[in-house]
Amino acid sequence: MNQEAGLPRGLAVSASQLVNIDVPFEYIHQTLSVALVDDRKLSRDCIALTLKANFDSRIEVSSFATIEEVFALEAVSVDIVVLYIHEGCEAQVRSLLGRIKDAQFRLLVITDESAAKLSSFFRDALRGGVNGFISTSHTAAATLQSAIMFILNGGAFVPPELFLEHHPAATATYSRVDIADPLTKRQQEVFSKLKEGKPNKIIAFELGMSESTAKVHIRNIMHKLGATNRTQAVFLSRSGNGLAAP
Structure with missing residues (x-):
């Protein structure tokens, strides 16, 4: 795993800021190989069905009860x-x-525990090889798909609420934003793609524009x-600060 400043490629973190760095998306025309690990069969089967429904034929899901079974895979x-991980x-x-840390696969952790509880150790986890966290208390199925795509794109996915619950002052600042x-x-079309977790290159392709034009729209x-940053923009749009059409 490439690292920069001690954190996984695609993420630079400060106490109140996330910066997502786009890199080329390599999986558009490939079948994704996903190993789903869950010791509870019902939730394992439900997530597998959700992934297959969201990714259509572009995904191959293999289910396991323990991660040891994944480490034991050969060839x-x-x-x-x-x-x-439901508990602990x-x-x-x-x-x-x-x-x-040196594994050939990327790792996304789903947990039933709150983001606030995870905030005390998430930095160590990111440095140690985890590529993302999702808390089931704040996550819809579409977010799971976006998180997987973002991680495969070279990023590290951390829910915004993980930072905001740990830094109340940041929450207060965000709530004062007024979109005059x-x-x-066109910006609404770009922002819709942005909220799906898509990188600039894919946004540009799907909307029929150049990547540099997409970057200008995102900056505006x-x-x-x-x-x-992009993560904060998406959070603001979902926290009651509406975006009205002109």
Whole structure:
């Protein structure tokens, strides 16, 4: 795993800021190989069905009860491991850090525990090889798909509420944002793709524009929202600060 400043490629973190860095998306025309690990069969089967429905024929999901079964695989290529930990998330993840740092797959952790509880150790987990966290209390099925795509794109996915619950002052600042200049129709189209977790290159392709034009639109969207990065812009749009058409 490429690292920069001690954190996984695609994420630079400060106490109140996330910066997502786009890299080429390599999986558009490939079948994704996902190893789904969950010791509870019902939730394992439900997530597998959800993934297959969202990714259509572009995904191959293999289910396992323990991550040890994944480590034991030989001559099998896995793009990403989705590990669902219902309880004791920190202890289980810490026990894996030494083994996953040099693994050939990326790792997304799903947990029933709150983001606030995870905030005390998430930095260690990211440095140790975890590529993302999702808390079931704040996550819809579409977010799971976006998180997987973002991680495969070279990023690290951390829910905004993980930071906001740990930094109440940041929450207060965000709530004061006033969008005086509404988004244009084109900016709304770009922002819709942005909220799906898509990188600039894919947004440009799907909307029939150049990547540099997509970047300009995203920069203007963040300026209108008063956001310093993409993650904060998406959070603001979902926190009651509406975006009216002109």
